[in-house]
Amino acid sequence: MASEAAAVEVGVHPRTGHRWVEESGGRVPAGLLSPSGPGLTVDERIQIADLRLARWSVRAIARQLGRDPSTVSRELRRNGTVTGYRPHAAQRKAEARRSRPKPGKIGSCPRLRQEVEAGLELQWSPEQIACRLRRDFPDDPEMQVSHETIYQALYMQGRGELRRELTKALRTGRARRTRHRQPHERQHRFSEPMVMLSDRPAAAEDRALPGHWEGDLIIGTPNTSAIGTLVERSTRFTMLLHLPQRHDAIAVRDAVVATITTLPEQLRGSLTWDQGSEMGLHHQITIRAGIPVYFCDPGSPWQRGTNENTNGLLRQYFPKGTDLSQHNQEQLIEVAARLNGRPRKSLGWDTPAEALAKLLSSTQTDGVAPTP
Incomplete structure (x- = not known):
């Protein structure tokens, strides 16, 4: 049983049960086990002895007791003797085996x-x-x-x-083991439901049409300074968000909305982000900027591969361990222009700015506007 369930079984608070588990090496202190706990009771052992004398099979005895057959088989093997199975002697052997502490x-x-x-x-x-x-x-x-x-x-x-x-x-340096939350105990990170990456339009996958963006933050020292990055998937065109003081959900929402709304509507196909707390107001971004927000799976940075690669390129201008608040908006615009003017092998040595211009001109010439 889990420590919480065991605590409820013996009638104590779950925190007390968890502390007992830590202090006793996973064993509940003697005398606190419920008589109907996982171990066989004296009455059950007497019943096993009687049914064995009546030549019942192990499986039949297990059904009668409501136990697993392996429990009965193990009991007979470990606590029986060459002369047969004696219930009270078996009880004494089981109690002696449970005595603590035992050397590991x-x-x-x-x-x-x-x-x-x-x-x-x-x-x-x-x-x-x-x-x-x-x-x-x-x-x-x-x-x-x-x-x-x-x-x-x-x-x-x-x-x-x-x-x-x-x-x-140890690499963690911890003096005690931390408890990991079970999948069924996990809480939703955001109040509004997330739309996952699997629901993103198919047009965003093949990079054929512009307007599908990937976003993330690069964090500076101290952790209050950050720069937001928005990268267009098909052209690698990059825009930077100025977040000099804080990067909570409100600051990121305002910065993303202010930047996205400067784009023409045909370039607002989708925005993909990880499940960071800075996107807690993602539903408001969708409403205010007119762009749907999709989320990657936890621990899957490759699902935003274009953005991860761009963040690595930006570290040439914004090294790790530096205070990013010292860069003003004009400097961010200059760095984005440098990145968008750099030839890329993936674009046939076009620059992101040239690739975006070509895609926009071709869609206008064809008279077809990209759809989300």
Whole structure:
């Protein structure tokens, strides 16, 4: 059971249950388990003994108890004796097996502990240590351990298997494990529903028509300074948003709307962005600028490949670790002009400005306006 469900089962607050799990290495303190918990009770063991004497099969006993057949089979194998299955003796063996604390594998093997600590001091990850041990000691099971066991020896300090200070050698540097939210617990990032990239018009995919944009932020130091980037997919034409003081949802909304509305309507096909909090007012951008906003999947920057490439080019003018608020609007316009005047191999060595002009002139000549 999850710690929250287990806490509800024993009648305590979920935070208390989560703290018990952390302090006890994943074990609820003795005496707090419900009698109807996952372990077999004395009455169930007596019933197993009686049904075995009646020559019931393991599966029939499991159906009678409402248990999994593997539970009954394991009980008979682990707690039975050569003379048969005795329920009260089985109960005593099960209670003795549950007694804590028990030494873990790392704590009970000084050689293994020495190897693990040496690897951590070299800043190896637990996975690297575990895999290297399997390679260096292929015929010695005592010297092999999983990476999860190493993590537990670091984080569950009640065991005393590894020194607390060794957690600093981990890449995260954390002294305790952080809880990961389960998929069903995730909350929607925005109040208004997002329209995902899979619903974007097919015309945006083949880059045949102009007007489909990709957007993002490049962040400066301190984190309050930023520059917004808008890149047209078919021509790589770039526009920059001035965000000198803040880059929250309101500031980004105003900057995007002010920039997009300077474009002719035929260049407002779509805007694709990642799921950053700065797009919390995406529905207002759609209404005010007349351009639908689509969102990439989480952790999928390649879905905005044109924009990611452009951001890399912009770092030539706006290096990482610099204060971006020192650049005014005129400087941003100048940098965008430099980028739009640079020949591109993907455009047959045309510049983005030339490619955009050609596409606009061809659509006007054909009398066909791009549709979103």
